[in-house]
Amino acid sequence: MQPHGVVTPEPPYIAVIFTFRLDRKNLAEYEALLKEINAISADQDGFLGEEGLRLEDGRGLTISYWRNMEAVASWQRHAAHILAKKAGREKFYLSYSLRISEVTRESVFER
């Protein structure tokens, strides 16, 4: 998972909120696919960044940021994404929620 703290442009932009619980039986295979799929998604037009956390017990939360809805839709139609989604449902995730949202305001604090 990417380091924490993505620098995003002035809103509006899109946040895709993905909360999941992994099946720990297939973790090694999941990591390999994730690495591949992250390399491809990072290369998509309109991809702004991603941040997330994962706990040892398999729970995780990832947020990816995108320039606009077209960029999200285009990624969702990408063959690699479709295959990864299928594998995710069959083997890797016990459950997940995917939420697509438009960021309208952002504030940043640094001490």
Next chain:
Amino acid sequence: MQPHGVVTPEPPYIAVIFTFRLDRKNLAEYEALLKEINAISADQDGFLGEEGLRLEDGRGLTISYWRNMEAVASWQRHAAHILAKKAGREKFYLSYSLRISEVTRESVFER
């Protein structure tokens, strides 16, 4: 932090995305304030739920869900929230980003 997997209503609703890095010097005090403030926010009109994860190194990510922008604005004007924000900036957070977004689509998967 709340258990993972908040059940939200049909979109649209609001997601407040909070990514942070804690100053580990003041963790005990932070935990105490967090407990208090979470009890108050959970009691606000329009609060739908919260989920998040935190790592040992102080990085964390919390998403709270709200019925609409009015509910978010009302919570941000709440005295308890204003005091907590001040304490957060002075003592608890090294840095944070706060993003307010409108969720327009949601899908849920359970194996």
